[in-house]
Every structure is written in structure tokens, then in C-alpha cells.
Amino acid sequence: MRTPSRIIGGVVVAALLGQLTACGAIFYPERRGQIDGRIDPGIAVLDAIGLLFYIIPGLIAFGVDFTTGAIYLPHGKTAQVSPEKLHEAVGVDGKVDNVKLQAILETELGQRLPLNDPRLIQHRGSVEQLAAYGLVPAA
Incomplete structure (x- = not known):
């Protein structure tokens, strides 16, 4: 009992x-x-x-x-980075430089993201895959 x-x-x-x-x-x-x-x-x-x-x-x-008011996100804070700033991390060959990307994200978001972590899954695509979804490549 x-x-x-x-x-x-x-x-x-x-x-x-x-x-x-x-x-x-x-x-x-x-x-x-x-x-x-x-x-x-x-x-x-x-x-x-x-x-x-x-x-x-x-x-x-x-x-x-x-x-x-604790349910609301703080004013002026977002988790987005403008695409223009992200273009700085893309090389002329279309490859993303992880060091530059990490620096941009750290300055914009104030957080250090582990882009060199071996557990990070990176997806590679092709122009044909983008076209299948009706997307235009813009790197």
C-alpha cells in the first residue's frame, strides 16, 4: 500500500x-x-x-x-544573416570556406559554431538537382 x-x-x-x-x-x-x-x-x-x-x-x-512577456523573442534579435554577407565565404570556384563562414557567423550571431567538427554532415548538390526542384543556382 x-x-x-x-x-x-x-x-x-x-x-x-x-x-x-x-x-x-x-x-x-x-x-x-x-x-x-x-x-x-x-x-x-x-x-x-x-x-x-x-x-x-x-x-x-x-x-x-x-x-x-517571456514567451516573446527579444526585440531586434534574429538568427539570420543576410545573403550578401554570406557571399564573402564562397570562393570563385563555388566552394564554401568554412573558416570565413565561421568568422561571419560569429560576428553576426555572436555564437561560435563548430563548422570543423567531424560529426558535421555536409550535403553536396549539383545544378541538376537544383533544376529538378525549380531552383536557380546563385552562389
Whole structure:
């Protein structure tokens, strides 16, 4: 009799702790106070997971994130680099210089991406493959 109540208690505690950590106000306290913006898909998914499994904590997580503004991405921050700047990393032969690309991404995004990691999967394509999808090569 004592073991099932401990299991149920453990599941309830794990569920509540999981929902508390899925709240954007805890992950990103610096985002509090925003009124609008683009919704951060990561936080929205975490809140939605809580909504799927536990209705009340999920609604509370969405309510807290929208009320505090923690669900919105910071203003002026994007994870995009203009194509004009990326052209600097492409050589005349059409090959991408990973060192130049890494430097561009580091200056634009403020993050160092491991482009020389051996686990990195690089896809090679051809002009014929682009034409099959109706795309025009522009390197």
C-alpha cells in the first residue's frame, strides 16, 4: 500500500517540477516586460507539452509567459544573416570556406559554431538537382 502512494506522489512532484521548468519566465528572466513580438517557438512548445499532459499547469505556464512577456523573442534579435554577407565565404570556384563562414557567423550571431567538427554532415548538390526542384543556382 505504501509503494503505490509513493509512486503517485513522485509522479505528481515530477510533473509539477517539469512544468515549472518549462516556463519561459524561468528560462529567460531578462525577457520579462515585453509587450509584443515574435513568439519563441521553443518556449511555446514546452508550454504546449505541459498543456497536453496537465491542463491546469499548462494553462498557468502559458498565462505566466504571456503576462510577463517571456514567451516573446527579444526585440531586434534574429538568427539570420543576410545573403550578401554570406557571399564573402564562397570562393570563385563555388566552394564554401568554412573558416570565413565561421568568422561571419560569429560576428553576426555572436555564437561560435563548430563548422570543423567531424560529426558535421555536409550535403553536396549539383545544378541538376537544383533544376529538378525549380531552383536557380546563385552562389
